[in-house]
Amino acid sequence: MKLTVVGGGSTYTPELVDGFARLRDTLPVEELVLVDPAADRLELVGGLARRIFARHGHDGRIVTTGDLDAGVEGADAVLLQLRVGGQAAREQDETWPLECGCVGQETTGAGGLAKALRTVPVVLDIAERVRRTNPDAWIIDFTNPVGIVTRALLEAGHKAVGLCNVAIGFQRKFARMLGVAPGEIHLDHVGLNHLTWETGVRLGGPEGEDVLPGLLSEYGEAIAADLRLPRPLLDRLGVVPSYYLRYYYAHDEVVRELRSKPSRAAEVAEMERQLLTMYADPTLDEKPELLARRGGAYYSEAAVDLAAGLLGGTGSGPEEPSVDGGGGRRAGGSPYQVVNTRNGGTLPFLPDDAVIEVQAAVGPKGAAPLAVPAVDPLYAGLMAQVTAYEELALEAALRGGRDRVFRTLLAHPLVGQYAYAETLTDQLIAHNREHLAWA
Template sequence: MKLAVVGGGSTYTPELIDGFARLRETLPIEELVLVDPAEDRLRLVGGLARRIFARQGHPGTVTTTSDLDAGVAGADAVLLQLRVGGQAARAQDEAWPLECGCVGQETTGAGGLAKALRTVPVVLDIAERVRRAAPDAWIIDFTNPVGIVTRALLQAGHRAVGLCNVAIGFQRRFAGLLGVTPEQVHLDHVGLNHLTWERGVRIGGPEGEDVLPKLLAEHADGIAGDLHLPRAVLDRLGVVPSYYLRYYYAHDEVVREMRTKPSRAAEVAAIEAELLEMYGDETLDEKPELLSRRGGAYYSEAAVALASSLLRDTGDVQVVNTLNNGTLPFLPDDAVIEVPATVDANGTHPLPVPPLDPLFGGLVANVTAYEDLALTAAVHGGRDRVFKALLSHPLVGQYEYAEALTDRLIAHNREHLAWA
């Protein structure tokens, strides 16, 4: 079995490598290829990856290359974890929206649109090259904004599934609170990427006992603290929203915080610099503790489980980003939703989803419409398309804001926009 990781020079890659090494019985990789144009980073990350495999006794080989076509040739699965423009572009995404009084964030709102515009054309080019070099490969997308990127891949006819770590993070958190194994916890997880709610927490499977009321009664303070939301919000909603819902439920509060605190981009850049220095230590043969502050907790477990289900035809139930195809009847069939699905060699098959309360469904419909406009702007370009996408977003929604944000987005991303 051959896997390729495009964006393999990321400082986060050792987390993925650690998962591959620990879970080798679940996903028996014979060849792992890390692909990245940044050869200096690739050398450091690749060296640590080999040492992690050696320490844990993994028999597979780890190779590195800057040649995308060679790296993905003959692969069974290709994982995408790109950041077009690097942390510098992320820092801009977090800054210029604040000038207009809007949330500055890399996947949500105006900053998320900028990332989509930079990323979608690059990912589609990579996917076409994967199709030529490895026509039967599955593409597993962890590149944000996952919903829009996955929709682009699927609309272009690629064998693709989107992956996010929000659901597995909640699964692990709830399992710890309940004193059960994570495998016993099944989430009634529904929505779009970075716009989801946990409407039920069932023990033993999709038909098991729903213990969410018990969780909220006994642990709502701690859960609300993790989400940086008042407990009263959870009590009134009766569900657990993802962290990203804070940008919607407390937008103005978040903007005030962002204007007074160091940006997440600056924090991550500092962590990355320290991590790269650590990766250069040839005695290091395990992922460093500092990596936990980089973000993406449990991604390796989620990636291994998804790849195993696709390549080994296991039929497991996992939370994925996949085509709606009637699952949420108020959305277009080609919308990409984030729900539990059975995963096998033929792809993903969403489980039935009970009707959404209008409080949640209305926001899902609104953001789905934005994502459609965002994808159109990313594929075809043009200032007017960017403006319409911003105007449609519930975190923008005003003509003057959309105009000002459009100008700033183009100005800060011109080098990444072929049409600008």
């Protein structure tokens, strides 16, 4: 099996490599290709990747290259983890929206739109080159904003599934609280990428006992503290929202906080400098503890499980979504996984071609969403509005134009007011002109 990581010079990559090394029985990687145009970073990351494989006794071959076409040739799956414009662009995404009193964040609001406009054309170009070189390869997208990027890939006819680590983080957290193995936890997870709610926590599979009420009763304070939301709010909702919902439920509070401290981008840039120094140490043969603070916790496990399902491992696929009575297992855990995929009627209040983030049965034919119970209008309404924003965002990314950017910002619930949308449109274009072919 050959896997290719585009953006392989990322400081995230050792987390991914660690998962490939530890979980080789689930995903037997024979060749791992790291593709990145930044040769200096790629050399450091590639060296550490080889040492991690050696430490775990993994005999797979690790190749580093700046040549995309050569790197994806013959790959069974291509993993995308890109940051167009680097941390410098992220710094801008997180700062200029604050001038209008709007959240500055890299995946949502005005900053998230800027990232989408920079990213979608690049990802589609990469995907076309993958299709020309290797049309049978699956594309697994980690690149934010995952929902918009995955929708762009699917609408262009690519074999693509999007992946985020929010759900697996909740799964691991709830498993620790309950004292059970993570594979015993099945989440009733519903929403869009970075706009999701855990409406149930089930033991053993989709039909298992829902223990969420007990979790909120016993551990509500700890869960609320992690989300930085008030405990009474969780009690009233009866669900666990993603921490990204804080940008909506406590918008003005978040803006005040963001204005009072250095940006997350500045923190991450400093962490990356430290990590790259560590990666240069020839004696380092495991992912450093600092990497956990960089973000992306557990995404290696999620990636392994998804790739194993898509590439015909022991996962249950769209044609066999049962849990064999007691919650069937593959080596990676549950036969189901939370992914970003086409709605196709799963949430009837959204268009069929919307990309949603839900539990799905994953197999060689792709991801088949499980049935979702009726969604509370409190969540369905916000999902519908953000879905409309994502549709407009994709149109703006594909076709360009100031008016399309303005309409997209006006549609976003974190912007909304026309005066803000006007100013933010000008700011977005000014800060991203070098990445926008039409500007």
